[in-house]
Amino acid sequence: MSAGGEVGNGIVGGPPRHVSVLLDEVIEHLAPTPDGVFIDGTFGLGGYSRAILARGAEVIAIDRDPTAIAGGQGLVAEAVGRLILREGRFSALDAIAADAGFPAVDGVVLDIGVSSMQLDEAERGFSFRFDGPLDMRMGGEGPSAADVVNAMDARSLARIFSVLGEEKRAGALARAIVEDRDETPFIRTKDLAGLAERVIGKRAGDAIHPATRAFQALRIYVNRELDELGDALAAAERILKPGGRLVVVSFHSLEDRIVKRFFAERSEERAGGSRHLPEATIAPPTFRLAGRGPVVPGEEELCRNPRARSAKLRAGIRTEAPARPFDAAAAGVPSLPPFKLERSR
Template sequence: MTAPALSALAAARALHDPVMLQEVLTVMEPALAGVILDGTFGAGGYASALLDAGAARVIALDRDPEAVARGREWAPAYEGRLEIVEGRFGDLDRLIEEPLAGVVLDIGVSSMQIDEARRGFSFQKDGPLDMRMGGAGPSAADLVNDAPEAELADIFFLYGEERGARRLARAIARARADAPITGTLALATLIERNAPRPKPGRPHAATRVFQALRIAVNDELGELARGLSAAEARLAPGGVLAVVTFHSLEDRIVKRFLRIRGGAAPGVSRHAPEAKAHPPGFEIITRKALEPSAEEIARNPRARSARLRAARRTGAPAARVESAALGLPRIRAAGGDG
């Protein structure tokens, strides 16, 4: 181990507190003897914890080139047991050729991306309205200024579950007719002026709109659906899948996927004939989603909405599940970074 790598590892750990880490380590324990894929590397919290717990080898994926570059600074601390690959987890079955003993997915935006104003994810810091995880393709500003008003309303409602979607989309359309909306605080202020004042203890008025824009720009729900099927294709029999989600849209997709590929009774999803035609690809480990402890939420408020679902791969052939069966909103993502 080199001193610079150890120093970089310590700095990475100081930046990020992995959500539901102990629960993830518990469900992934049977996979430690094999190769584990951390499909959402971020600051490397899960990857380093799995290696510290004795994982033989971890392959880490991230679409964010900055996260990949930071991780490669401290990867030598694990003396060849950590490999970091730039790419989307939805493509993991094409990027990774070897059978996997485990796949861990932590869905959504990383703490580092939120905390860096220049990335444009946060309405609490002034920065360019960007939100691209991979840094390429249309940005949130492009979407806000160019998408039709009706499409913006659909995005806010379907991706952000924002009840005032039409009113806010109308306000944005009026404002952008005078001048482009290019900054995070400018958009947040516009939303505050046109949304009901949140009740005490409720999230900021811009929370749902910013969530919706981020999901649309990065096609996060489509990526999740592809990633679940890709994980099934690459996991070896007995391999473990663990997915941590942060809002109801994500959790619903994971729940439906595992019910369908876990052998749900016919009729659970009328859109999913494959649930009847193919033998189960998974055995469910968590019959009900696990939630963070009160102690963790007190320590890390960002964990409060987290849910963990896990399943074990059977020996049955993988079978792709159509997005309609998973409940993906029926609108076209207007962004995407590649």
């Protein structure tokens, strides 16, 4: 049974543990066909891949989390050659697909952000709902959240909290971290959550925990999520066939802003070349927008899955125009301080 409740094409495997957000809408916009090849850039627990396979298509699925790759091997076996599952970053989805023998594909779907599987596992350190190591790495490589809060200077930490978490008291929280870490380094999620609760406090009319924005910011920074998103959009543009579809589901304003700008810029004719030249080359649109504005979950889905409340789906259809160079700054990908393994105030 697929995540959408349909039986088809021998992909059974029992009901999934995770309900994919906007699943029906994703499949409608992606429009998989039995002769098509599609990339699921964020495999997770396989909800989108399973539904695409149920339509008879082939899938190249990617996830940077080795736990997701291990958990997906049963679906690989059930798909009998129609599912290729690779560990990697979706920013390299075009290279991963080409390496698997597919230089062009019919569709790409990206579900941006952290999965329920990661949030619900205390040892991953993504959520302060459970006490666990302050890690937050999706793939296990690079600096952890603990490395960042115990090493970066207050100014850099404040920028991360402000830009990526939109935390109004970013400076106060950053200064408190620097003051406290010399005596007791931040190792556990409860350590940072407790400090955020003390420094930020409960604001009137704010329904979220005081640590929510700081945890979000650290997770995005540690995993370079916004940089990865920008690179993935450009990679999808490069590998999609004319008529191929790009479908993106995002969960907060920073992600959605990048996706919205990308589609808006790519769906318009743009002047290229130098402004000093007498005539500039006009770059034709690389995408046609699929629908007006974002698609959001309906009341029925929100009742089934409250985590879907902030989801937005945007989609585009690839034209025959050649892919354009990607400008991260123009797309709204913020410039952030690099991580340095040094302790400074």
